[in-house]
Each structure stands twice: as structure tokens, then as C-alpha cells.
Amino acid sequence: MIRMLLRVLGPEYAKPVRRTVALMTITAIAEGLSYALLVPVLRALFGGDPASAWPWLAGFGGAVAVFAVLRYLGDLSGFRVGTSLLLGMYHRLGDHLARLPIGWFSAARVGEVSVLGSRGVLGAMGVVAHLLAPFISACVTPLTIVAVLLTLNWQLGLAALAAAPVVAAVQLRTGRSMAAHDAERHERDHEAAGRVIEYLQAQPVLRAGGRTHERFAMLDDSLREVQRASRRTLLSALPGTVGLTLAVQAMFTVVLMLGTYLALGGTIGVAEVLAILVLAARCADPLLSLSDIGGKLRGARSELARLDAVLSTEPLRETREPVEPDGHGLEFDAVTFRHGDRTVLDEVSLSVPEGQRLAVVGPSGAGKSTLLRLLARFHDVDAGTVRVGGADVREIETEALMARIAIVFQDVYLFDGTIEENVRLGRPEASVAEVRAAASGAGLDEVVERLPGGWAANVGEGGALLSGGERQRVSIARALLKDAPIVLLDEVTSALDPVNEAAVHAGLERLLSGRTVVLVAHRLRTVRGADRIVFLDGGRVVEEGGHEELLRRGGRYAAFWSLATMPA
Template sequence: MRKFKKWFRLVTFGETKKYVRLFLWNFLDSFVMALPYGVMLAAIYLLLIPLAAPAAPLPLSRLWILCGVLLGQTVVYFFIRRRTYINICVGFAQTSKNARISMGEHLRKLSMGFYSRRDAGDLSTVLLRDYTEVENLASSLIPQISVILVRLALSFIVLSAFDWRMMLAVISVIPLSLPFAFVSYRRMGKVSGALLAAQQQAASGILEYVGGIQTLRAFNQSGEHFETLRRSFDDQRKHSVGMELAAAPIGMLGRFVLSCGIGVVMLCGALLLTRGALPPFYYLAFLLLSLNIYEPVMTVFAFIADYARTNRSAQRIDELNREQPLREPEAGEQPDGTEIAFKNVSFSYGDKEVLSNISLRIPAKSLTALVGPSGSGKSTITRLVARFWDATQGEITLGGVPLKEMKTDELLSRISMVFQDVYLFHDTIEANIRMGKPDATTEEIVAAARTAACHDFISALPDGYATIVGEGGSTLSGGEKQRISIARALLKNAPIVLLDEATASLDPENEVLIQQAISALAEDKTVIVIAHRLQSVSNADQIIVLDSGRIAQAGRHEELIEQEGIYQKLWLEQQRAGNWRMV
């Protein structure tokens, strides 16, 4: 019973009370829809009266009453069906929408570590396919099955009142068909996992192929990688066919066994009728009603097979919902200023330690540069400041308040970020810039774009600021995307600025302009910048040199250049590289 309650909560997205109301309306709808069958039996009984007693007149008045019942049933059914339809299409659609929005809010609160270990194709499969599977099951199949089971129970009771021997004949074939239903259930339960994995692999392959098509074509690998994608489609097709074959015992053998029930009823009824042990009207009643029993039973069996497929989808949604988000305080504290401090901070990606016992202080309204070899932990520090993750050990504070004691939205409202890998949404350029300040005026957006040196190229586009950029900003160059992201950060005007190699994708012509834009962005703000070109941060208030997750050196440029160490080595290498020429 506990398992059923848990499953029922999953497939109804937690709104079980609303779903019970939906079931009750479905049952009322089904009951009113079934009234014509009772009227038909009553009419047959009345029409048989003159045959049983030739002197008896045809009861026309009663037949007219039955016609009136049918007319009333039609009117009542219209309103009940309308209400039921609205409950299913609108009510459950609202439930589904709320569930998806809730999932979106849940995903927003998860740490970036979750996304680093989960495949994008896997997540898209859950959000698209699995939700659709559960919606279809919950909005249509479960109400239908519930109503069918109740109607079958009532039909068995009514038919038993007529003649228990004929009732036994009707239900005799149902136990014989049950093994086929359970065989299909077991087989589909095994195949559904393989099918789900194939669908996930295909979704991941599509995302990877489309996202990397430029690189694949550049290296003449598009054909080879498409073969990999094609094989994933073949696997999906193979397992989809396997799913249909797993359902075959129900679809073919189960239906065959149930169809034999009509013959059993006819034969048993004929034997009883010839012996005078069964009235002709009862015989006709069983022949007519048995036709409406076996098809619903077949629907119940098909549901058993569908349950095997959709149960896994419901479990995957539940697993995603049970992922623990970053802890959110009930009443977040307000920081006093923008000074950032790391106190004995360590951080690991799984078993791999990225930062080890880091302690540093970033004064308010200062420029701090993070430099060092690739993989030394520079980007991790900026992500920890934005609380994309929580530190494994130690404490990070902002204005003297631990980040864990601040509301996430409050923290992020104080931070502007410009990443090296810029992501733009499939929307207008104006909308992408407006993300920095949703209530910004058009004049403010244009002013930010001018400062970020992107107004001219935006104005040159056919639709200007209304131009739709592709997903991820695929219709723009790397430098154009970078400038739009800087305009977005300028518009936000937050007191803390995180720059992750913000000029990496810019051409020399615009680099001076962007450096000026960044200077404007960083004015009177607490700035952390990740830089590979040391010359661009030589005027920083402090430079933190990282190596293998530890602070190797710290100081100003003039101090570090005089010390033997990583910074001096990197500086000399970059100076030599600046004099390199192709021969």
C-alpha cells in the first residue's frame, strides 16, 4: 500500500486531492455514458413482452419514458462531459505546468557540480520525454482504468443477479489471459531500461553533433561522427521494436483468449436455454453486455504494460527532484560592504581536489588578478564567490557574512559576471542585454552597448537590437558575443565584478575599446579578474598566483616580477612569445 501511495504521488505530481476529484468526475461521466446500455436492455425487455404473451399490448408509454430518459441523459451528459473535459485538459495541464515550473526552480537551485556530472541529453530526456510519458499516463489512462475497474465490478454484480452460471461463463476466460499480461509486464520492464538508455544516448548524440558541427567539418570528421549518431538511432529503433514485441502477448494472445469468451458465453447460454434453465431475455442480456466487458479488460491489461514503461519515467523525475540543492537560509543576512575573504578553503570535484587550504583577502573596491597555469583553480575561485558550489572545507565571507548565510538571489544581485565562454539565449539582442536589468529602458540598453563597443555592429544588423541570435549566440562571432555579455554586466552595475579572461575572444582592433569598457565596469567596484596575459593586469592592486590548487605567490606586479617563481617565469615566457614571428 505504501508503494502504491508513493507511486500515485509521483504520477500525479504531488496533487493527489485534485486528481481524486478528476477521478470522481470521470466516474460520473462514465456512469452517465453507460445509461443507454441499461435503457437498451429495458427496451428489449419491453419489446419481448408481446412475444412472450401475444395477447399483451406493446407498452408504448413505457417506451416513450425510455426515450425521455435518453433525451435527459444526452442533456446531462453534455454538461458532465464538458466539465470532465475541462478537468482533464485544463486542470491537469495546470498541474503539469506547475510541476515543470517547480522542476525548473529546483534545477536553478542545484550546484554546478550537479550539471558537471549529468549529461545534457539525460536531462533533456527527463524534462521532455519522461514528463510527457507520466502526463499521458496520469491524465488519461489512470482515470480510464479506474472507471473501467469500477464499471466492471458493477457489471459483474448486476450480471450475477441475473444468472450466476452465465456470470461464471463470462469471467472464465479472464484468468486464462492474465499470464499474458504479466509476461508482457515483466518483459517490458526489462526492455524499458534499455530503450530509455538508447533514447538518452540519441539525445546526447544529437546535441553533441549539432553543437560541434563546425569543428567536425573543419577536421573532415562529420561523416564519421554521423555514423556514431546513426548507430545510436539504430539502437533506439531496435529497442523500440523490442518494446512492441514485449507487448505482443497482450496485444495478440491475450486478445485472442478474451475473444474466445464470446463463444463460451454463447455455448453456455445455448445449453441452458435449450434446457429451459435460462430465460431468453437473460440470454440476450449476457450476449450484449459481455461484448462490453472483454474490451475494457483488454484495456486494463494494456495499462499493466504501460505501467512498466512509465514507472521508470516517474522514478527518474523523482530522482531528479531528490537532488539536494544548495542550502538556503530562512532569513538571509545582509553583508556590510564588498570585502571577500577565503578562510582555509578547500574544494573537490568528486575525488579530485581542486583547491587546497586557500586563504586570501580581497579588499572592497580593489582589483585582484588570479593568474597561474591552466587547471590551477582560478575559475573555481570565482565560481565559489558566486556560490555556484559550496566549499568542501573552510569558509567564504562577503562583507563579514558567510555566503551560506546569505540568500542566493541576494548574493547574485551583488555580482556581475563576464565569462570566457559566453552563452546567449535564443532571443533578441536587446533581451539578452536586458537580462542584466529586466526593467531597463531602451536608452539604458543602448548606452550600455555603446560603452561595451557593440552598438555599431548591432545597428548594422538588419533588425538591429531586435535581431534574434541563435541558441548560444551561434549567429554571432566570439568577439561580438563577448561584447554583448560585457554590455549586460554594465547594465547590471553590480558592486562586485568577476571577469574570466573577458578579452580572450576579441580582435586587436576592439581590445582597447573593451579594456576601456571593463575599466568603466570596474570603477569603484570589487573586481576579480582571471588573466592569462599578465600585461593586462600589471596594474592590479594584488595578484594571486595559483599552482595546483594552492597559492604560490601573492603581491603587486612590481614585487612578483623581482621574485624567482611562477609569476616571473610566466612573465618572461610571454615576453619572449610577444617577439615571436612566423618565418
């Protein structure tokens, strides 16, 4: 557990964690040793001179005070280290996520990372602050007490020690048994959360169909699976809890019976028997808490494992000797890209001279959007080379590459802030006049004028307070402000109404002027102005040429054009 924690955190946190573990271990030993002073206290009280117990009582009080100070320091160290680790973990996770390829962030992974970034990190880092001290105490204090028992009477010490392997075996078996059930429970919880979101998103459809009072079958099924998984997790924990209780109670009973037998035989005195029983009781209490602590540690360990999996994901390789692109031309040289077992692009070769526009068309799943993502290095190719300005994108520094590229996607994400703040993401240091000019070029100024608050109007999380066309205008204004020499467009008008489409097209023409452009579109009317058109199908280039030339050929593009322009 500690090894995994240090692996997740990194070597710089090893010293404070080990220091805290050492302090907590010393505290647990001090607690066990303080109970040893009960033996001379009880001997004096049951002997002929009870007043002689006062020095021993003072010693016992001093030992308890030392233990209390150590416990305070240990807990304080745990909280301080835990807080430091929490901050460090957020920094490390954030830095690592920023270096991962953007293509890694699928919808499922974004949801998983959002949970890890909140509940996961808090649970994992809470180990040092909240769980480590009671766990060490539950393990080390009983062993210290057993060592004290061995010094008092070897028979009673061995009787108590015999419970140790039984307790360890029960804990190990319970941990292994529950690991699979914990993983299943996590999976079912994740699935149920997705179904809840799906149910909420399906409300317009359900209400339009007059089915608002019907139950959502898939959600009900997933909730039943959560219930079953929870029941299996609970049942798998019961044998361990019961077994641990039985082992500890059996140890206490054996020590009690053996102590009584030895006292009756005159081997040990009454004071020793009472002291041993007190020690055995103090040994039993922390052992019984192991079941609850173990469950919490397993939960924290599973979160640590998920954090470890994310942090072990290989980031994009950064070149040690970055190359500076010579110009803004684009080239795909025998590029092959696979997603899992599927080949998305298969030896694709094409080029876009500087300042020209390339339009990419084809059926869904042909690999059109993948071309754009490879240009922006959201992924690395499996074979071949993607070049910008004659340089392999893998040999260009990531920041230098992204500074040359402006991307406008169909699905625009806006941050929860003002319109001006979202536009400024294109170039934060831009002047007010430059921001206003970019907004005017994108047709955003008329949107600003009719919004309450104007430029200070809040767009909501994800841009929820704006329409799709308005969000798209913000995105184009952002790209205009960035003023990058290369522009990548992906289906930017396919979901817009005619008014917004016209405004967005006007903004796009200003954005594309004089730049190297790769445009992906389903609405073929938007590609007529391209210098060259590529028809992609099955991950291969099947046709290439100008608009009129491809229509004269009567091939795949001409068939697509006929369908797109067919009267409704």
C-alpha cells in the first residue's frame, strides 16, 4: 500500500511519508509498552504495601503522557503530510493530463478522470491523514503487548501470539475475496451513473412521446445490478468480519483460561493474572478494528490503483532537439493510424501547399476527422509521417505546433465565464480593440449587443446559456484572435440553422483568408471554394481533384454531390 502510494506520488514525497510512518510506529510501540507498567502497579496494590504503588502510578502516568504527545505529533504529521500530498497529487495529475495526447480523452475517460480528480484523489490521499495511524496502531500495538506478555509469562505470551497468523490469514483472505467484488461494485456504480445521466438527457424524448410516467428500463436494470453487487460485496465481507471476531475472542478466552489455571497452580500471582487480562483486552480492541480499517484501506487502494493507471499512461513523446517548421504547408506521407483493432487510415498520402484550402469529404467513419486530429497531434501515427512546414509533427515542440494551428470543431466547449474571457483564450495578451475586431469578424458583436450584460454576460458551463450558433461564433472569434497560419475546420455548420449558418460562413471566410486550411464537411456546398477536394472512404483516398473536375468524372464525389443537392 505504501509502495503504491509513493509510486503514485513520486520520489520527492518518500521522506515525509516514511518519517510519518516511523513516528506512528513509535507511537504504537509506546502505547503497548505503557500498558506493561500496569503489572508493577497491580503487584503493589495487591501486595503488602499498597503505598508503594504511587511511584509506579506516576511512571504509568508519565508513559501515558509520552504516548499522548507522540500520538498528537503523529496525527499532526499525518494531517500535514496528507494536505501536502493532496496538493502535490493534484499538481502531478494536472501536469500529467496536460501531457497526454488529446485523443486519449474519450467521453468515458473524461468521466473517470473527473471522479478521480475529486473523490478519488481525496480518498487516496486521506490514507496518510486518516487511516495510516489507526492501521499501524491496530497492527503494532497488539504485537508490542504480546512481547510484554512473553516477558511476564512465556505460556501466556505464546497463547496470545498464536492468534497472530490466524488474524493475518483472515485479513489476507478477506482482502482477496473482496477485491473482485469491489471492482465489480465500482463498475456497476459507474454504469448506473451513466444511466442516470442518460435518463435525464432523454427527458425531452420521453415527454414528447407521452411516456413521462414510465420507468426507464435500462436505468432500473443498472440500479438492480448495483444492488446485487452491493449485496455480494457485503456477503463477501461477512466471513472475514466473523472470522476475525472469532479468532480474537478465542485468543482472549484461551489467555483467560490459561491464566486462571496458572494462578490456581501457584505459578503466577493474582496481580499478574489481572494485568495479563487487562493487556489481553487492550490487545483485542485494536485487532477487532482491523476489519473496518481494512475495508477503508481497500477502497483507498482501489482509488490509488486507478490513479496509478492514469499516471502510468505514456504521454506524447517530446523531442529533445525540436525542429522549426519552414512555412505552413501540410503533408501526409503514407500515414496509417489504428484505433484498437480497426485501421482508421490506411497509407494515406496527400499534401496541402501553403495558403491553399483542402476539403475532405466522405461517408461517416471514413477517417475525415482523424486527419485533423493527426495534424494537431492529438494522436501519433502508427506508420508514415505527418508534416507541418516540412517538419515531422513529432519533432516540433508541442507549444510551437499548437501556436501555428487554430481549430474550430462542431462541438464547441466554452468555459464558465464571460464571452470576452472565452474569446481571449485565443490570445490572452490581446488588446481590447483586437478582441472587438475578432468578434466583429465572427459576427459575434451582434450577439453581444442583444445579451444582458454584453461582453460581461456569463456563458454558463460548456456555453449552456448560448445557442449552438452563438457558441460557434465565439469559437470563430477565438480562432480569429489567435491569428494562426493554419486552420482546421471540422463539421462547423452541419447543425446550424440558416441564419446562424450564414453568419458563421461569413466569419469563416474572414478566418480562412490567406491561411492554409483543411476543411471537413458533410454539407458539400461548403467545399466548393476549396482548391482541392479529397474523397475519403474506408481510410483511403479514393478520389482527388477540384470540384468541377470531380463532377465530370462521375465518381463517388459526384454521387455524393447529387444526393446533397437533390431537392427535398
